[in-house]
Amino acid sequence: MSHTHVVADGAGRRWKARQVINKVLPHQWMRMQTGHDTKGTREYDWAWLDVRADDTPSGHA
Template sequence: MAIVAVVLAARVEARWFAGDEVYCGRELCQGVRVLGLGCTVRIAAAYQVTAGSCRRWEARGLIHKVLRPGQWMRMQTRHGTKGTREYDWAWLDVRPDDAPAENGNAVGAGAGMNVLVARRHRYTG
């Protein structure tokens, strides 16, 4: 978090921050949002998210519960050493329960936007 603050203090322009759950999580995203940046984080399948119904789910559980086969979109990423890389992608709106209220991201009216983006391999799931 300190590094992000130093970079912004040096007047480096940024609108969002990207990270990995291994190095961050809710606390880092909250801190980054307090600084006025958006946040995107790679999470584990067991990460807890809150659905629109206010129910807490593991990310994988929410994906398997609400997504039907036709809701996945196939997109090619890049050609790799093992051939074309095609993945199925889907996203679900989740409640921004980790966003600080001082940025107008409180749950309810004026809430920020949190999205769970899921990627699965077209053959192995």
């Protein structure tokens, strides 16, 4: 998803993805390993957000 993609939060307010990500508090991020490659372990930072893409039909989550 692009940082400019528009999503709706649980209350139906529309935000750009970057705006929602900036609201995640530091302690809400998790670092997870996704595997190994020739350069070593791959790790990514993750946070769980309740959003709906702006192109989701109404009534569908």
